[in-house]
Amino acid sequence: MNAPASTAGQATIVTRLTAQIPSAIATIGVQGPRAVEVVLAHAKTRAKELRIGRIHYGTWRWAGDPTVSGEQIVLCRQADDLVELHCHGGNAVCNVILGDLQKAGCALVSQRDWPSQFACPIARAAEQDLIQATTDRAAAVLLDQLCGALASSIEQVIQAVESGRSDLAESQLEQLDRWSDFGLHLTEPWQVVLAGPPNVGKSSLVNAIVGSLRAIVHHEPGTTRDWLEAQTAVDGWPVALNDTAGIRSSDDALESEGVDRALGRVRQADLVVLVVDACRGWTDVHTNLIASLPERQLLAWNKSDLSSLEPDGFPGDWKPIRTSTVGRPGVTDLIAEIGSQLVPRSPPENTAVPFRHEHGQAVALALEAIKSGRHAEAVAQLRMLLAPSWSGKPQRS
Numbered sequence: 001m002n003a004p005a006s007t008a009g010q011a012t013i014v015t016r017l018t019a020q021i022p023s024a025i026a027t028i029g030v031q032g033p034r035a036v037e038v039v040l041a042h043a044k045t046r047a048k049e050l051r052i053g054r055i056h057y058g059t060w061r062w063a064g065d066p067t068v069s070g071e072q073i074v075l076c077r078q079a080d081d082l083v084e085l086h087c088h089g090g091n092a093v094c095n096v097i098l099g100d101l102q103k104a105g106c107a108l109v110s111q112r113d114w115p116s117q118f119a120c121p122i123a124r125a126a127e128q129d130l131i132q133a134t135t136d137r138a139a140a141v142l143l144d145q146l147c148g149a150l151a152s153s154i155e156q157v158i159q160a161v162e163s164g165r166s167d168l169a170e171s172q173l174e175q176l177d178r179w180s181d182f183g184l185h186l187t188e189p190w191q192v193v194l195a196g197p198p199n200v201g202k203s204s205l206v207n208a209i210v211g212s213l214r215a216i217v218h219h220e221p222g223t224t225r226d227w228l229e230a231q232t233a234v235d236g237w238p239v240a241l242n243d244t245a246g247i248r249s250s251d252d253a254l255e256s257e258g259v260d261r262a263l264g265r266v267r268q269a270d271l272v273v274l275v276v277d278a279c280r281g282w283t284d285v286h287t288n289l290i291a292s293l294p295e296r297q298l299l300a301w302n303k304s305d306l307s308s309l310e311p312d313g314f315p316g317d318w319k320p321i322r323t324s325t326v327g328r329p330g331v332t333d334l335i336a337e338i339g340s341q342l343v344p345r346s347p348p349e350n351t352a353v354p355f356r357h358e359h360g361q362a363v364a365l366a367l368e369a370i371k372s373g374r375h376a377e378a379v380a381q382l383r384m385l386l387a388p389s390w391s392g393k394p395q396r397s
């Protein structure tokens, strides 16, 4: 029978504090009146008690079979009612330990519901997003927000409005607004899509950029059927590279579905790399694709090892990048160009960056209000971002 979740009316809660992805090490937090008791019921350590601030090495005995030699763990009691448990970071290991703690009566909560030491909702959000950050550069920007860059900038805007300096407030808000799109991509990678006719080398380029044989490459046109996403980093920023089916009309229902999906990816992309086979040159497929391209677009003149002809025959003012996946010439240039299109200017240290939809939305609404002279409304929008009880939804008045 499960033990009661609390001896004092308060639940003992458990969560995985590190990202929910396979990693070398994971940290599990247990907090509440029974935290020490439930951990010690499974943890085998030399110590008879867990002293606050001391590190204890031990093993975790599985509830399923206590005779199986357990998982190595490190325990650290942070407070009377808070224990951190460090273990190997595979999902299977974490899930077993979390399951054992639930069976012992702990309530499993999400990271969002884990008590934070920060009262400011912006710092709390940054703390949560920092856990999910997949690159050092994204983490550094989120750490700046955790340390108060965005919150203090919002306070400055409020001060400027309240002291009658609405011009200053407007320019500060415009400055913040410029980083809103960038900020969203710190945890939601930029979507880069490679598109073009069959056999031009889209899958080969994806593999060359990510540095592994992620996508199937074959000399037969029509190899890639569904789209495929590969997570990577470009210039230190998180990017999802999307390989797509070669675009052509086909009687094959499966291939047509793949083409429709490819066009869907193109329409949703942050940046599209249009791929041309240097031996075949620009085609009608490329011309037809132009109307669906987002603002950010690049032209890869691929298989340049097979043709020495200068790129030609395309409309507009494209600046094609000659690439070859044989020996990779040009691939480095393509990666650099993707990086500079996505993030033309990196934020200097301590830049205030709205990093959640609700931040960007509140900044945009406050800017709109300031521009129309509705100063009180602008202040209300911004104050909501700083209110400890804020639910995360800006209100339009």
Ligand SMILES: Nc1nc2c(ncn2[C@@H]2O[C@H](COP(=O)(O)OP(=O)(O)OP(=O)(O)O)[C@@H](O)[C@H]2O)c(=O)[nH]1
Pocket: 197, 198, 199, 200, 201, 202, 203, 204, 205, 216, 217, 218, 219, 220, 221, 222, 223, 224, 225, 244, 245, 246, 247, 302, 303, 304, 305, 306, 323, 324, 325, 326
């Ligand atoms: N010589 C040369 N061959 C290339 C290059 N890039 C791709 N290839 C070859 O071209 C063929 C097609 O490559 P893929 O990467 O499968 O082309 P794709 O555009 O993904 O093709 P679909 O999936 O059919 O749309 C394969 O035989 C590749 O080895 C290149 O830069 N140079």
Ligand SMILES: [Mg+2]
Pocket: 202, 203, 204, 216, 217, 223, 224, 243, 244, 245, 246
């Ligand atoms: Mg392919």
